[in-house]
Amino acid sequence: MLKYIYSTLIGVILLSAAGCRKYVEIPPVNIKILKNTSDHQALLYNSTLLELSYSNPLYAADDLESDDIRWQTALSTVNANIYTWGEKIYSNTEEDADWQKLYEQLYTCNTVINGVLDSEGGSEAQKKTIQASALLHRAFIFHTLVNLYAKQYDANTAATDPGIPLVMGITFFNDLSRSSVAKVYEQIETDLNTALPALNNLPDFPTNASKVGAYGMLARVNLHKRNFAEAKRNAELALSLKSSLLNLGAITTHPTRNLHPENIFFKRVSSFPVALPMTASLESLFDTNDIRYTTYTAPASIFWQPTFTNRSYAKQRVIYDGINTGPSVPEMMLIKAECDARADNTAAAVATLNALRQNRFKPEHYVAFTASNSDQALRLVLDERRRELMGTGMRWFDQRRLSKDNGLMPTVTRVFKGTAISLTPNSNRYTFPIGDKYIQYNPEITQNPR
Template identity: 50%
Template sequence: MNKIKILVFSLLLLSMGACRKYVEIPPSQVRALKSTNDYQLLLNAGSTIEPGYYYPLFAADDFGVDDAGWYGKFTISAAINTYTWADKIYGSTEEDTDWASFYKQIFTFNTVVTGVMGSADGTDDQKKAIQAAALVHRAYAYFTLVNIYGKQYDSATSTTDPGVPLLLEPNLYADLTRASVQKVYDQVKADLLAALPYLPDSPTYNVNPSKMAVYALLARVCLNTREFTQAESYANQALTIKSTLLDLNNYVTTTTTLPLKLANPEVMFFKRTIQNPTNIPLQPTAVGLYDPKDLRYVIFTQDGSKITGSSFTIGRGLYTQRLITDGVYIGPGVPEMMLIKAECEARAGNTANALLAVNTLRKKRFKPAEYTDLTAADPNAALHVVIDERQREFMGRGYRWFDQRRLTKDNGFIGTVTHLFKGVTYTLAPGDNHYVFPIADKYIAQNPEITQNPR
């Protein structure tokens, strides 16, 4: 049998016995894809399509606490290795949860993209809408992958910087040579723009792609490529469709009524971490960014000693995942689009407009009698205000890791980061090779065309 790419299609191979004949002949007890609805059902599997990343949470400078008790309970080797920015995260035979999950998804999305137009029934419009939805999911997967395993986008080097294997068909024998960062970004943009005409403005359920989701993802993409005019334009288009914010004043004493994913008015495209961690300790420097009257501090963080089953008793931790059981939300939403708009305005020199966007968001995060607008003397100060607000709004979700990567392109925003663990201080300097995750040895051993990231 030819070499099987087990890193990409592990679930498929497990379910089908890892035998080539099952790629060619529908096996017993397995339903072949025939009808248009069969392809739609693939995209309805929430446990498959909703998960995003997980381990960037541990690498970010807002995660962790200096607590001997926590050290003893923080025992998952991959999480420890990520937290300490080790040369290797996984052992020689271990799966990389993030990589494997995304490529499993991509196999599903490629199956839909390449197969749905030839399905037995359904209208042409239905088929195009299903295909478009798969393209959006695929774009999200590749954008996230390239920002975990590839270097931060840099227009000067992106055509030669290794990205990730770019698979566009459900082919078990595809070459897994890493495409360049630029090629992956080009494909992400192409998928999103190709999907746009065939999607509704808003989804029936926010787990499904829509024009709003496309605009929001394009805003993320263009922020990373430093195309700030385009990023703001896409953020504005997303906000034109949805601009509702949660007023946290309504949940200070009634946190049990916080809306879940389908009812959350801020969610534009639901994605969550692969796992829902029970404990997310927060670095004191990150917690220190909050005004104690900030309702995000009051509602969404808690002293470790007061969190039932907490693995730490010193410091403060994220409490959101204890209040909302949908998982840690990492998809685009209204607050993110507002802050992208604010950042782009600050970078364009428009201090007042940047602060207007930030303060519009913040007014929903404080009691009216305790709120005061933030101010800034100039655009650079306004940009610092925006970045600090991103930290407060997205604390403990892994967003900060991706911001650390991209903000190394700006002077004065990201310094050397330190994490303490069991008496050892680990440091990560701006531009360090460890800002790019290593690829698991298992995958390179199975597929030698995949090159490792420098350490």
């Protein structure tokens, strides 16, 4: 698999206009492909590759659902398998685009991490900043992969739960046995903490690395580890560097990603469906005065040849340069609020929620949240995550981690072509299977139980 995946990147590394080849020779010994510091920086400016994250969680999460047989029939076989949490998703010959793209990105990051310090033409400070940038990108990749293809982090089992192949080098032939979930998380945190000192506080463009992006990832990582004190600390560090919000009640046009005040470390959904029919449970969470509801969702009738009747997520029709899945100001506020609620700091949690939500309503329509205890505050936070982060696929990762909380993640049931299918908390189906194609190439990669 390493040769199969990495070979598609050689064309990029060589900066070839001819595109990527399926299999290529290994470069001759003692010939440098990348010589200058600027060459390594150029690799990280390839946002077309590095900004991609995932797409499969959009179909798996409980934010998307339609009982309309027309919509269900229109699904591709792969998307239908994801939607129904199938035992198999891909055939023996099919690519898993999420797996493939993330490991392609990893090759680029490892190339920079392992080579830039020995490059020519740049200062030591520049080289360290470039390496730190690649470390942040790599941390995002590892965190995404381990949350797609391994069990949710659990302190009691993480040391033995199979994680992902933790590829750190750029050679074609490595042992691809799966490192433990604990070891993957340890490497993620090592990458982020190593990167921090050399990064600038803020990025020049939100697709590039910065301290605020590293703090944002540390907040997300610690939230998934249930280390809520550290998650809050890093969310606050991120917010100390960037805390700007977009007031939806005061704008007429929506800024692009490079000008959007809320973007911290921009990544985007790699393949977005034409329409995402919303579940009734998600739609019921919205006040109809919420501008996110009136602007970012729409009835099916606005879509060409609609194949469902329920309302759909429609932000992609307002903002055309991708749906952000990377750390953002709203996410940092929501992490801070959740951690406060879990620490019984009800007033602080609700205050943070109101600071966010008042930017999602016109002033005359906003009614502030109140909560009498931390349990109520936590429920408010989790509902707000569903509203604020809808359409990003992040709900799938929340479902996984909330399965560890008694009562916070119910069983999800869908009816697909007349058959009821259920997903229970902590089910093996919360972990995507690894494509059979990659296991055939590399038998040391063990399959996930289904």
